[in-house]
Amino acid sequence: MNKTFIAIFLAIIISIVNYNSVYAQTKQNFNADNAYKYLKTQTDMGVRHYGSAGHSKVRAFIKNEMARLGYKAEVHNFKAPYIENRNGENIYAFLKGKSDKYIILASHYDTRSVAEKDSTAANRNKPIVGANDGGSSTAVLLELMRILKQKEEQLPYSVAFVFFDLEDDGAIYNSNI
Numbered sequence: 001m002n003k004t005f006i007a008i009f010l011a012i013i014i015s016i017v018n019y020n021s022v023y024a025q026t027k028q029n030f031n032a033d034n035a036y037k038y039l040k041t042q043t044d045m046g047v048r049h050y051g052s053a054g055h056s057k058v059r060a061f062i063k064n065e066m067a068r069l070g071y072k073a074e075v076h077n078f079k080a081p082y083i084e085n086r087n088g089e090n091i092y093a094f095l096k097g098k099s100d101k102y103i104i105l106a107s108h109y110d111t112r113s114v115a116e117k118d119s120t121a122a123n124r125n126k127p128i129v130g131a132n133d134g135g136s137s138t139a140v141l142l143e144l145m146r147i148l149k150q151k152e153e154q155l156p157y158s159v160a161f162v163f164f165d166l167e168d169d170g171a172i173y174n175s176n177i
């Protein structure tokens with residue numbers, strides 16, 4: 001083996017070991033109670049579909065929590081492609097790892113304005129509180145932001161955390177979305 005080969009070989013091994021240790025620590029540090037609190041905070045806001053009071057509240061909550069965890073919250077404003085007059089706000093933040101390559105971790109934070117597939121017919125024109133759909137993935141993403149921030153210097157890749165808006169009503173207006 002020549003020296004270049006050995007150096008490359010060692011670099012690969014070190015990066016694999018490093019990746020595995022960060023990954024293992026992330027799993028260990030994930031706090032289920034904290035994630036559950038993030039979920040409960042959202043469901044306590046009530047329904048969170050576009051235009052609801054909960055929708056404004058959850059936007060503010062995500063941005064405040066990002067700031068509290070030491071991130072710079074960024075927003076991307078857009079118009080819904082499936083219906084007029086809906087102004088979306090995707091919320092995102094970055095974590096700079098050792099590489100300029102990014103891993104995107106994402107969730108949507110809005111909830112469905114109608115439960116059109118509910119087994120109970122009387123519920124089908126009502127909005128859902130979205131503990132699972134929207135709420136749980138948003139909670140997990142916030143908890144990941146919390147623990148990965150503590151490992152910032154060790155991360156082999158940079159991370160983009162994205163909370164999408166206006167995701168959940170698309171299929172109601174346009175089955176192609």
Ligand SMILES: [Zn+2]
Pocket residue numbers: 108133134167168
């Ligand atoms: Zn959904």
